[in-house]
Amino acid sequence: MIIAIASGKGGTGKTTLAVHLAARLAKFSDTTLVDLDVEAPDSDAYFPEAQRPYTSAAVSIRIAEAVDGEFADTSACASLCRFGAIVSIKGILRINAGLCKGCGRCLRACPKGSIRERPMVIGQIGETRWERLTLVRGSLAIGDIRATAVIDEAKKRAASRPFDFQIRDCPPGATCPTVRAAHGADICLLVAEPTDFSVHDLAGALRMLQGMGIARAIVLNKAGTGQADYQSLAMRYDAPVIAEIPWTESLAKAGAAGRRADGDADLAQAIDSIVSYLGALS
Ligand code: SF4
Structure with missing residues (x-):
């Protein structure tokens, strides 16, 4: 099963969910976590247990130049x-x-x-392992804008590794890189906050997924921090709210430090709900 994790706006906790879901699934299945948020890949930082250094390979495209x-x-x-x-x-x-x-x-x-081609490196693909978890990371060269080519290579690398579950940490928003990252997924989980800003951008992401024909569900993060109406969007776009994660200081601190919070009871309960939902789909 390929599970894309995305969000309308950045900072909603998309990577936090991707990391904890991958860690949970890897306890009983071969799981790949592929970081497709190539402008700011950081999911691997949550796994200090994984082998270092990464194996890595350059991503290059053939660009035109005038002779x-x-x-x-x-x-x-x-x-x-x-x-x-x-x-x-x-x-x-x-x-x-x-x-x-x-x-x-x-x-x-x-x-x-009078025009010829030459290769140009625009990014890197990194890979490492920890027990049953494979971590694949796409990273775009600093200042480059060709995210989709790096996303394609990271997806290819992830697809070449055997997996029961593949988790894709997608770029936020509803742009070309998000579309490319989510394309081919069996389901996309959208992480949202109950704030007007987040719900506004959630609508765009839901429209994007509807247009792509990808099944979708919502995970509400930082529950209790706002009153925005996400339920109407959930109904309109056939995207059930499958888990809620309350805002707590300890979770916020773990996120800010780039640490997993495996022992957090609220987060563990939300991950349980998501795993049950995915299990019922498969
Ligand atoms: S300059 Fe590059 S992008 Fe533009 S037409 Fe030529 S190959 Fe395509």
Whole structure:
């Protein structure tokens, strides 16, 4: 079973849930936790028991670059790129390596062969193990914007490892990286807080999942810290609220320190509810 964990807004406790759910499932099954929040991957920090160092591999894409020489119509080339990576100034063509997505469109269109490809490293995939848990981490190079290519590689790596459960810690929001991370999951758990801000962004994430045809459920975190109406959204988007985690100082402190809170009774009860719900689905 592939379980994506996402959230409308950041900071709701998405990684906290992913980490504790993975730790619980790994007690009785082969579990992979794959960190697809590639701009800020930190789920592995909650597992100091895991083997160090990580094995790692570079993620690279093939980007376009202009060959000095003859160009047919540089402004036509510039309008070809949907990502704004090609600039034409007074007949000179320049390609911004930081914006090129490597789609190859300009290469195929150039009648003079004046554009070629070169590899560019944009991130890393790391992997380690702890007992029955495999940790896979995608990390995007600092300042890079091509998150989806790193997400794809991390998903491929995770898929190549045998698992009973695969937990995906997805990027927050309802953007292209979130869509790419959640795609192919059997269910997506959305972590939300009972605040207006969180519920507003939860609606966007629910719409996204509905459009993708992915089953969804809500885990309410920091219960008791607000009165926002998440229940109406749950009904409208067919997303049952399957667990509630109250806000407690001890959980907040563990989260701030990047520590697991395996002994926390409220969190353990919420994880029990989630595991039972997933068990009933499988
Ligand atoms: S390969 Fe694609 S993204 Fe890159 S410059 Fe050419 S058209 Fe733009």
